């Protein structure tokens with residue numbers, strides 16, 4: 367990439383959550399292999415982000431590449447309306463097999479946010495079919511569910527620039543974020559406000575929507591499994607649907623294949639995305655029970671009202687299917703357990719640093735929360751100089767590396783964070 371390419375980028379191309387007038391620097395990556403991103407000038411960076419939870423098998427995996435190449439030679443895409451094809455059937459068969467038994471019906475869509483829209487529409491149509499006007503969602507503070515308008519309405523109003531959209535988004539019901547942490551002793555009081563909100567709005571609530579166990583982009587917090595068990599029980603009692611957004615947590619990241627397993631619960635609707643294709647293509651899936659699917663289908667509309675143009679894209683399905691096989695062959699449990707141990711050992715000592723507020727680790731996720739927000743551009747440059755790719759936000763510096771990362775590579779990531787939190791100049795105090 368030439369300097370002209372970079373100035374074109376700066377002048378004409380939006381990046382995620384950036385300004386067009388004061389854009390943050392971007393780093394030109396020309397290739398990626400296993401756990402390494404290669405910059406234009408040849409600099410290798412050890413990847414600590416898995417491209418936002420997605421590239422669990424690392425980059426350029428020969429089996430994933432092969433699955434795509436093979437699929438391209440038969441067809442890259444064909445419409446899903448009135449047509450089906452082997453990659454979609456193979457993938458959905460696998461998804462039905464690895465998720466809880468009750469989740470039988472799969473809706474394939476283009477991205478995580480759309481999977482959330484689909485889940486919310488399923489819940490709304492379910493109640494419409496039952497002749498009840500229920501159009502609100504109950505959710506947890508500190509949550510994140512995507513950037514489309516339906517998904518935005520259930521994102522935490524505090525961390526998601528919600529005030530910008532007041533009067534435009536549907537008004538949902540927000541319970542205080544869980545304070546009882548994953549391995550704390552369970553505190554019954556933590557869930558009382560949630561229970562009150564559910565009881566007080568029981569006639570209006572179509573579904574509870576939440577990220578099980580790990581609240582990701584809304585703050586990287588890990589909460590107590592008892593939260594999920596109790597919510598499942600309350601939803602059952604009231605007949606309210608439970609939507610689990612496992613777009614970030616799915617496929618082993620938290621040490622279980624799905625985070626709901628930490629609590630032994632099954633949602634009525636499950637959203638999957640991000641790591642679904644091993645980080646190669648955009649694809650998501652929303653799974654639901656036969657009961658929900660049949661109720662919707664027997665309703666006045668007679669069908670579920672959604673159908674994206676690129677639904678069930680064969681190329682994405684083929685590579686997703688291969689990624690699931692790879693997950694199994696690679697013994698992800700062992701991979702994630704090893705990363706968890708190393709993150710525990712490497713990051714926990716940072717808790718005593720004056721700039722550090724908290725350190726937490728779950729599965730292949732390591733989080734260092736600082737007292738002050740990071741100076742993004744400066745800290746990013748420092749990380750690149752250290753030969754690592756870590757993308758902090760706000761007061762959070764975190765790692766979620768590809769599962770194939772080596773001990774040495776992970777040490778390098780941990781060393782870079784250790785160095786960063788001893789430099790006050792990287793934080794806005």
Ligand SMILES: *Cc1c(COP(=O)(O)O)cnc(C)c1O
Nearest residue numbers: 477478479510511512582613614
């Ligand atoms: C990333 C994410 C989404 C949105 O997925 P996109 O593919 O970015 O649209 C939704 N929910 C959770 C929990 C996520 O982490």
